[in-house]
Amino acid sequence: xxxxxxxxxxxxxxxxxxxxxxxxxxxxxxxxxxxxxxxxxxxxxxxxxxxxxxxxxxxxxxxxxxxxxxxxxxxxxxxxxxxxxxxxxxxxxxxxxxxxxxxxxxxxxxxxxxxxxxxxxxxxxxxxxxxxxxxxxxxxxxxxxxxxxxxxxxxxxxxxxxxxxxxxxxxxxxxxxxxxxxxxxxxxxxxxxxxxxxxxxxxxxxxxxxxxxxxxxxxxxxxxxxxxxxxxxxxxxxxxxxxxxxxxxxxxxxxxxxxxxxxxxxxxxxxxxxxxxxxxxxxxxxxxxxxxxxxxxxxxxxxxxxxxxxxxxxxxxxxxxxxxxxxxxxxxxxxxxxxxxxxxxxxxxxxxxxxxxxxxxxxxxxxxxxxxxxxxxxxxxxxxxxxxxxxxxxxxxxxxxxxxxxxxxxxxxxxxxxxxxxxxxxxxxxxxxxxxxxxxxxx
Ligand SMILES: NC(=O)C1=CN([C@@H]2O[C@H](COP(=O)(O)OP(=O)(O)OC[C@H]3O[C@@H](n4cnc5c(N)ncnc54)[C@H](OP(=O)(O)O)[C@@H]3O)[C@@H](O)[C@H]2O)C=CC1
Ligand SMILES: N[C@@H](CC=O)C(=O)O
Ligand code: NA
Numbered sequence: 463x464x465x466x467x468x469x470x471x472x473x474x475x476x477x478x479x480x481x482x483x484x485x486x487x488x489x490x491x492x493x494x495x496x497x498x499x500x501x502x503x504x505x506x507x508x509x510x511x512x513x514x515x516x517x518x519x520x521x522x523x524x525x526x527x528x529x530x531x532x533x534x535x536x537x538x539x540x541x542x543x544x545x546x547x548x549x550x551x552x553x554x555x556x557x558x559x560x561x562x563x564x565x566x567x568x569x570x571x572x573x574x575x576x577x578x579x580x581x582x583x584x585x586x587x588x589x590x591x592x593x594x595x596x597x598x599x600x601x602x603x604x605x606x607x608x609x610x611x612x613x614x615x616x617x618x619x620x621x622x623x624x625x626x627x628x629x630x631x632x633x634x635x636x637x638x639x640x641x642x643x644x645x646x647x648x649x650x651x652x653x654x655x656x657x658x659x660x661x662x663x664x665x666x667x668x669x670x671x672x673x674x675x676x677x678x679x680x681x682x683x684x685x686x687x688x689x690x691x692x693x694x695x696x697x698x699x700x701x702x703x704x705x706x707x708x709x710x711x712x713x714x715x716x717x718x719x720x721x722x723x724x725x726x727x728x729x730x731x732x733x734x735x736x737x738x739x740x741x742x743x744x745x746x747x748x749x750x751x752x753x754x755x756x757x758x759x760x761x762x763x764x765x766x767x768x769x770x771x772x773x774x775x776x777x778x779x780x781x782x783x784x785x786x787x788x789x790x791x792x793x794x795x796x797x798x799x800x801x802x803x804x805x806x807x808x809x810x811x812x813x814x815x816x817x818x819x820x821x822x823x824x825x826x827x828x829x830x831x832x833x834x835x836x837x838x839x840x841x842x843x844x845x846x847x848x849x850x851x852x853x854x855x856x857x858x859x860x861x862x863x864x865x866x867x868x869x870x871x872x873x874x875x876x877x878x879x880x881x882x883x884x885x886x887x888x889x890x891x892x893x894x895x896x897x898x899x900x901x902x903x904x905x
Pocket of ligand 1: 470471472473474475476502503504505506508521523537538539540541543544562563564589590593646647648649650765766767768771
């Protein structure tokens, strides 16, 4: 028996996927039964790094999504359109779908999963978060019995690669970003990586799986790494931290007797050097899950790049093929039950929306860097303003000068973000304060 794959896209991940499918030796025996039947691309004349016969290449992607011979459509185009429409078209034509497209899933999950559940087909997305790291299936299956307390992840390979090289080599942001693009890590528009949007898409997906509800992407707070400067990396190092772009989903109680709310956020964060996430470097990603009763568990591996991401894509294809194989040996759907029952641990049937906590309710430590006049008593003024809003300080360091201005770095104890912002508004208005050069949360 062979399962016919319609591949949409033959770029970084599409090529990696084709390479696995074309070399089944030494892999699971079922890989031999997966056939690349048709491949959709934009440019037929482009040289390809993988041997695909010209006859199966086409620019007519819709004809693949609707081809009656195709069993599984694998969407590896990127971007919102035509990816979304092709996924929906494939579902409407009874195809199972595998996608690596977190941007589409985080925005259109409701439309896509409603359509898929109605048709009785699977939409699988292991590659969409953490590249090759198994995290989607573990959350759905192996960790499914746990009450998840928090997910804290480094889920964007491009920004972790940039931050690591800035920290280790003092490399220039723009140069390292260009390298990440050459290595195939970055999105077609790398703004999505740099500004934290890609990580927001991914944590929305993880939160939805972990907390069993849909997430409105517009409620996910996101901040990227473009404002993280060499000075902050150096101060963080001196204070015993490394800066990482973290994506967090965590339950919190805002008021007694009120239902718990969910924090879902992405921002650069000072991570203590002894935390397991601090040593995750370069293109590596890691997702640190805390649950009851499992405790702490961390998933680690390459978060981007052709091979690792393709490994996740083909694992999804394999999961679907294994189910199709079982179905082919069972009775066909009856008129009473015309839609096949979906495997409950592989399908996605969430209906309600999770209630997201406003950022001002977050309780965390902060790092702030102030540029001030070198006048006596400035630190005292800062302390008074912080004290007015109940912000207590863990450390205050006057580190030196930047031009004519004194540089003061502060790390707070845990504080409600709303209170901290009020204190900052007061501090900004102080005559001695020139600017707040940076503001980062601390894990
Ligand atoms: N790169 C990575 O490390 C990872 C990527 N992903 C996701 O995987 C997906 C693919 O990424 P990646 O492989 O890097 O992207 P690429 O840009 O390398 O490849 C995109 C492919 O899709 C084809 N394509 C794009 N738009 C169209 C269109 N309108 N019509 C026809 N063909 C089209 C391109 O054709 P042509 O070749 O002719 O230009 C190309 O083959 C994205 O959703 C991305 O977010 C997920 C995890 C990791
Ligand atoms: N651009 C993404 C690719 C994988 O999802 C990243 O850098 O992580
Ligand atoms: Na993954």
